Amino acid sequence: MSVQMPVLKEPERKRRGNKKLLAIVILLFMALLAVLFFNSSISKISEIQISGLQYTTNAEVVEAAGIETGDAFFRVSSASLAERVSKLPEVEKVDVTKSFPGVIKLKVQEYPVVAFELSSEGSWVALLSNGTETVDEENGIRLADKPVLTGWSKEDPVKKELTAKLAAIPSKQLSDLSEIMPDPSTAYPDRIRMYTRTKFEVITAVSVLTEKIEALNAVIETQEPGKITMLLADTYVPFDQEDSGNSQNGQKDTTQ
Structure with missing residues (x-):
């Protein structure tokens, strides 16, 4: 008595080419978004707020920090800004807060x-x-x-x-x-x-x-x-x- 063997299905081939193409499209899209973001006004410094000054001027602090409105918001870290401003002879300590979008706050403590x-x-x-x-x-x-x-x-x-x-x-x-x-x-x-x-x-x-x-x-x-x-x-x-x-x-x- 003969027994009929079941027909084995061939495994479906993975569409590797389609997945690679999709990954490339996603990467290009993300790159495009990044370019658009960093060239938009939302990624720029829109306001610099300075408080605590008595012997130092706002202009001196901004010059020491090395930033101005319109610069890239993410170009420098808060620690770098604090270190720069602390080099002013009247300044003892600086607390820097970056508030997205575009606001940088410098709270200066001068020597008494x-x-x-x-x-x-x-x-x-x-x-x-x-x-x-x-x-x-x-x-x-x-x-x-x-x-x-x-x-x-x-x-x-x-x-x-x-x-x-x-x-x-x-x-x-x-x-x-x-x-x-x-x-x-x-x-x-x-x-x-x-x-x-x-x-x-x-x-x-x-x-x-x-x-x-x-x-x-x-x-x-x-x-x-x-x-x-x-x-x-x-x-x-x-x-x-x-x-x-x-x-x-x-x-x-x-x-x-």
């Missing part, structure tokens, strides 16, 4: 004003905490709560160190300092002489200023005006005792 100085031209300039000199339109108001630096050379490295130390002093204590001048010695090249608005004279050094400021504040709050020395050892002498001591020394000198 810690002191003032009279320039050679006779105008007041503000000193920032990093030692940068800048024009401050509000210096007439700020002079009341910041010290004035006198007798310092322009490139004195101790002055730059001093401005950094002043930034670490609380506002209330900083506002009592009225004048700071250099008073170097062999033992302390960074020694300074300060005068306070509460009528004290203070001898100290820039290197120990922040660690001595609390002790200085305690003396000012509890003692009569006098001369305070805060170096390796701390001393306090009221002005009336110092005057009497000076007069006695003068009498001894005349009799010897």
